[in-house]
Amino acid sequence: MASQKQLDTIAVENFRQYLRIPSVHPDINYEPCVEFLEKQAKDIGLEFSVFRDVPKNPMLVLTWTGREKSLPSIMLSSHMDVVPVYEKMWTHKPFDADIDEKGNIYARGAQDMKCIGIQYLEAIRRLKLGGVQPRRTIHVTFLPDEENGGLRGAKQYINTENFKKLNIGFALDEGKHGEGNTLILVYGEKRRWSFRIHCTGGTGHGSLLLENTAGEKMRYILDKFYDFRAEQLVKKIEGNSTDHIISINLTILHGGVQNNVIPDEFTLVFDTRVPDEDFEKFEDNVAQWCKDAGKNVWVEDLRRDDKYPNTAADDSNIFWVAFKEAVQLEGYKVDLEILSANSNARLYRGALIPTLGFSPNQDTPVKMHDHDEFLNVNVFLKGVKLYTHIIPALSNA
Structure with missing residues (x-):
């Protein structure tokens, strides 16, 4: 051997x-x-x-x-x-x-x-x-x-x-990796929702002060999303778990054709990971922000995950019990988490x-x-x- x-x-x-x-x-x-x-x-x-x-x-x-x-x-x-x-x-x-x-x-x-x-x-x-x-x-x-x-x-x-x-x-x-004698076990995942927000408006010469421009609407959307993101960061700092935090990031921004032409559209792509219990409320928030930004601001879904059940992590699950007992014998304890990624x-x-x-x-x-x-x-x-x-x-x- x-x-x-x-x-x-x-x-x-x-x-x-x-x-x-x-x-x-x-x-x-x-x-x-x-x-x-x-x-x-x-x-x-x-x-x-x-x-x-x-x-x-x-x-x-x-x-x-x-x-x-x-x-x-x-x-x-x-x-x-x-x-x-x-x-x-x-x-x-x-x-x-x-x-x-x-x-x-x-x-x-x-x-x-x-x-x-x-x-x-x-x-x-x-x-x-x-x-x-x-x-x-x-x-x-x-x-x-x-x-x-x-x-x-x-x-x-x-x-x-x-x-x-x-x-x-x-x-x-x-x-996920743990630290010291604490192992992390994941029993569920957040729902991923990636979407593109279209902000459309009037176009014209760059010297004009037009109303209803795509840029103004984009600014409103960005303010709303980054204010909300800041709230989530505070929750993350104050708490010990990210299970109930919505992650949101701007990943792609497109718009404009020439430096002296006011664009008729800007598009912003956001990638978000949302706890299932918060999904509908967050979806409603996004819809309201788009409505409040002005006319012709709308959401295009790029990826919207289905709802998936969590796995029981209690005595009803014999495999959870077996895992926990096996690692406890090796001197580890287990923390349970919801995974932010997929x-x-x-x-x-x-x-x-x-x-x-x-x-x-x-x-x-x-x-x-x-x-x-x-x-x-x-x-x-x-x-x-x-x-x-x-x-x-x-x-x-």
Whole structure:
């Protein structure tokens, strides 16, 4: 049997190999991921399946068969795709997986979320070598297109016969880093609403002081949105949780054709994340602000998430209980949160699969989607160890 040092070396090298596959938007070739993960399945001793229900966007499933095959299975979910990079802003090549003197591995996907996919597999490798056999079947899944909202990934796969045959009773997906001995477990997500506000008005020569201009209406809208945003920041500073805070950001502004022509339209794109219980009220506020800004100010939806149920995080959920008890034995406590960003977890919950979001990578600066994304080797390996306790607990629930 391999020594602990050898297992650690294997885990880190597999992580770095996976990071070196540039599965980056917009035009991803997932086949190198398929080849790499099929090799991992054979090496660990897992069944390997590739579902190709969505052309060019395969879903990979590595299966560890349980003792009681009839029981609903456990899905350990991750995604293969990563967001684009601005390479000139990186101090290390974003797909070289360099390690610095502190043991930090730099690469796109180091935190979001190629780390977790490999941590699942390396934990299972250790469990199998230790003679563990799960009660419930474990499916380790690697999905495409999560960074685009899962529209050509999980959103389509959950409705396929291939997915339904997995008989999933509970899913674990990505979440947030905690600090110290406090782990963060995500039981729901805010609804994303991205929209474009059109502010239209009179046009003419830049020397004129026209009334009813697009610029005046735009100013009114910006004042309303940024006043509201300031209120949310105060709530964030005063409180200990962001569960009931609406995040709102201006992301795109368009308008104008020439510097001496008054534009007939400005458009503003906002990206917001709204707690479900506040969604209708916020929607009404936006509609009222547009009305008050003047005539011909209107909202164009770009993305409006459906309402998805939260996952129970109490004694009624045997998987929550199993997770909590497993990590408590390792000296951790658990804080529950609603996730501000979106993940595939919301789609699983929408399919009535209880799903919790979790990251084992404690005390790590959040660099998801940022330049110089990295994960420390020791943090990565501690995460592997933590999964060796969590995975059997979930399977035996």
